[in-house]
Amino acid sequence: MSGAASGADGASARFRRPTWRDPRLLTGLLLVLASVAGVTAVVAAADRTEPYLAAARDLEVGQAVGADDVVAVDVRLQEAAGLYVPADHAVAPGTVATQRVAEGQLLPGTSLGTADRLDRKPVAVEVAHALPAEAGPGAHVDVWVAGQKPTGRGHEPARLLLPAAEIASVRDQETALGAGRGTVVHLLVTEEPMGDLVDALGNDARVTLVWNPAGAP
Structure with missing residues (x-):
């Protein structure tokens, strides 16, 4: 009888419902939370937009470019961000377009310069x-x-x-x-x-x- 009772106690221990104090349950929960947080961070980074300069009107080569000729737009460029002019870039006096940029297009970094560089x-x-x-x-x-x-x-x-x-x-x-x-x-x-x-x-x-x-x- 004692052997049967001991076996029953062992079986009930194996199939006992886990509680919040069970370290395996806590470890699994932490892994799930970490995975969700990682995915959320990746999605948030992918959806992040930043302001860049775009042409407010057609810009022709040699044309003087001032603050009224550009407009800030929020875009998501990711790896291509370094190819375009950020919105915090101040258009200095004497700046001209060194390549044509159509209205609404982002300004490439090579599109602005001075007349002597044309x-x-x-x-x-x-x-x-x-x-x-x-x-x-x-x-x-x-x-x-x-x-x-x-x-x-x-x-x-x-x-x-x-x-x-x-x-x-x-x-x-x-x-x-x-x-x-x-x-x-x-x-x-x-x-x-x-x-x-x-x-x-x-x-x-x-x-x-x-x-x-x-x-x-």
Whole structure:
């Protein structure tokens, strides 16, 4: 009888409902709480937004940029945060746009600088031919030039002078005496091809712009 009673006591001890004082229950509870806290911290970090500067209007290359040209927006960038301008960055006097930023876009860290750091300058090119709708600011065009023949009659075969030049702006204007409408395209040109392009424009060469959907080389 005593052996049976002892076995019954052992079985009841094994199957006894755990209490708050049971160290196994407390350890399990702590593990669950730690897991929940870790997941909550990860989710909170992923959902955290921070203020960065965005363009309040289209910013063209060389344009002066002031406090009224930018606006603070809350975004979640995570690993890409270092590529853009934080909202606490003060726009210093003399700041210009060194690359085009469309309205509403975040300002890349490389988009602001001073005029002396510009490596491209806008050159006005008058074209008589129609441009596709895609050839707007920020798009790229190939510049083909056909110089006049020595006889003054006709033009030489066209040659590619400047591949994938970025368009800064496009303006329609009336031609002389109101004979029609032409288009003035401001192209961003580096120093190296600048002389050839200015020379072609000054010698009445025929300039043709061809939209380059592939963009900059």
